Amino acid sequence: MRKTLVVGNWKMNQSLGDIEAFFTTVKASNFTDEAWIAPQALHLSKLIELAPKNFKTGAQNCSYENSGAFTGEVSPTSLKELGCEFVILGHSERRAIFKETHEELNLKVKKALVNNLKVIFCIGETLEERESGKIEAVLGEQLKKGLQGVSSSDVIVAYEPVWAIGTGVTATPAQAQETHEFVRKFLKEETELNAEETLILYGGSVKPDNAKELFSCADIDGGLVGGASLKAESFMGLYGK
Ligand code: 13P
Secondary structure: OOHHHOEOOOOOOOOOOHHHHHHHHHHHHOOOEEEEOOOHHHHHHHHHHHOOOOOOEEEOOOOOOOOOOHHHOOOOOHHHHOOOEEEOOOOHHHHOOOOHHHHHHHHHHHHHOOEEEEEEEEEEHHHHHHHHHHHHHHHHHHHHHHHOOOOOEEEEEEEEOOHHHOOOOHHHHHHHHHHHHHHHHHHHHHHHOOOOOOEEOOOOOHHHHHHHHHHOOOOEEEEEHHHHHHHHHHHHOOOOO
């Protein structure tokens, strides 16, 4: 039985004061659902210090090596040592802005898993790719190459259509469900993951007022949320609280 999971991706947002305010509100609200948050790497310790037990803290990226001469990189071993439980890999911003390749991401996924970090592996198509009928080819390539040789139950897939990220345009529940169904079928037929057990999250302009309908679709197991995860009231609103 797959659970419903909500993960906040804070991207390069939030000050230390914002984080303190977030958890002051959460703690005053008796919020006990399982919640995952990925702050900026610099703020990971702060979250681990402040977050109540129902929160898991994770990173937005990590290196494909544990240590060495990699100036500016974040070691998966150090993330684990610090108390992180997961890492987001392959976010479309990492792929588009930082030019991360399928091969590099595959190495990162494997290295994170070896370090006992859960992996949220992101995939998604651009509007141009969707409109030219390439969704399945694009998502299939991202899954096949990024998850090559990966069979771990610690992998979660996040489908985030690039055109829905930060735009206020959400995929309709029907559009999202159709794509999630394809992703699950692809995982079953073309990868080594256990497709029925793997959580597939939806991301892209998820908000308190559309979360319930999206998350109730058969193949949508929760959300990876940017903007609406930054304020505690809105984050808890994603759970219908
Ligand atoms: P928004 O929820 O702000 O659209 O961001 C989605 C996202 O990129 C989460 O990883």
